[in-house]
Amino acid sequence: MPSILIVEDDPVLRFVLAEFLRSENHDVMEAASADEAVEILSSAAVVDLLITDVEMPGSMDGLALARRVRANRPSLPVIVVSGWGALPDLRGLGLSAFFRKPYDLDNVAAHIASLALDRNTDDAQAGGL
Amino acid sequence: MNENTASSDRPDTVLLVENEVLVRLAISEYLRHCGYRVIEAASASEALTLLAEPDIGIDVVFSAVELGEETDGFALARRVRTEWPGLNVILTGNFEKAAREAGDLCEEGPHLKKPYEPQQVVDWIKRLRNLRRDK
Numbered sequence: 228m229p230s231i232l233i234v235e236d237d238p239v240l241r242f243v244l245a246e247f248l249r250s251e252n253h254d255v256m257e258a259a260s261a262d263e264a265v266e267i268l269s270s271a272a273v274v275d276l277l278i279t280d281v282e283m284p285g286s287m288d289g290l291a292l293a294r295r296v297r298a299n300r301p302s303l304p305v306i307v308v309s310g311w312g313a314l315p316d317l318r319g320l321g322l323s324a325f326f327r328k329p330y331d332l333d334n335v336a337a338h339i340a341s342l343a344l345d346r347n348t349d350d351a352q353a354g355g356l
Numbered sequence: 357m358n359e360n361t362a363s364s365d366r367p368d369t370v371l372l373v374e375n376e377v378l379v380r381l382a383i384s385e386y387l388r389h390c391g392y393r394v395i396e397a398a399s400a401s402e403a404l405t406l407l408a409e410p411d412i413g414i415d416v417v418f419s420a421v422e423l424g425e426e427t428d429g430f431a432l433a434r435r436v437r438t439e440w441p442g443l444n445v446i447l448t449g450n451f452e453k454a455a456r457e458a459g460d461l462c463e464e465g466p467h468l469k470k471p472y473e474p475q476q477v478v479d480w481i482k483r484l485r486n487l488r489r490d491k
Contacts, residue, residue: 238402239409242395249388256381259398263377270378270484 229275229344230254234264234292235308236283240328244278247332253339260285261292268296268356274303275344276323278335281309293320299356304342306335368465369393369412373403373419373432378484379451382477383418383458389471390462400427400435407440416444416461420454451481 231253235241238259245255256272258264262285268274277296279289287295293305297320309315310328317325324338370392374380377398384394395412397403400423406412417436421429433445446461448454459474 238397238406242406242412245396246393257384257396258377259402263398266377267381269487271487272378272381272484 228254230256230273231276231278232256232258232264232267232274234258234261234279234289236260236280251336261287261289264292265356276304276339278306278308281307281315290315296356297321368415369395370416370418371395371397371403371406371414373397373400375399375424379454379481382481382484383454386458386477390465392465399423399425400432403432414443416446418446421447421449452478
């Protein structure tokens with residue numbers, strides 16, 4: 228079962244998205260900040276898809292996290308979600324998708340299904356960040 | 357204040373409060389494997405935000421003592437006992453204790469069995485951490 232890492236500092240939004248994706252039979256891990264996400268991505272845990280918010284406390288925001296992933300694990304799909312009024316600058320991030328909050332959970336699930344996540348890529352293994 | 361008690365038509369719900377993300381990952385996975393619905397909080401303030409949501413329905417607060425911020429697990433437990441007196445609170449001092457307590461919860465829990473031994477959770481946390489430290 229592919230593993231999805233959700234990075235969201237709002238605990239209620241994180242819970243709602245995680246609970247929904249678990250109900251869709253995904254294996255879901257949760258991070259409350261980009262720093263926590265780096266901890267997970269640098270550990271033995273296997274991550275097949277990253278979904279990150281943009282504005283979060285800590286040493287980096289979601290866009291910096293996406294840039295770091297793109298540099299170190301180029302085949303890891305990244306979805307960015309944001310509630311910002313202005314569209315964040317997403318150029319060069321190679322995103323799989325961008326969803327503006329409040330997003331439709333079914334649309335997110337449909338997009339994930341379309342990715343046909345495959346764990347057998349070279350850099351989808353643990354500790355790749 | 358809300359009642360914040362779970363309805364009987366869903367698995368018992370555990371609010372897991374742990375600021376070490378790799379420990380939170382392993383303990384939450386273990387509790388889910390034995391049938392609990394687990395809500396994760398990375399801090400006491402996140403926990404209080406989730407407790408204040410009337411629709412979530414929490415049965416047990418399972419918290420580390422050290423939470424890396426002004427409000428530690430003891431203060432959180434006092435707040436919970438005052439504002440949500442019907443909730444059980446379990447405090448754990450380290451991840452080995454957390455794994456043992458999670459094992460006990462699994463024996464009492466909705467499926468009445470441990471999916472695997474708590475020591476395997478401890479070993480998994482150590483493996484997660486060791487790879488991180490090698491980086």
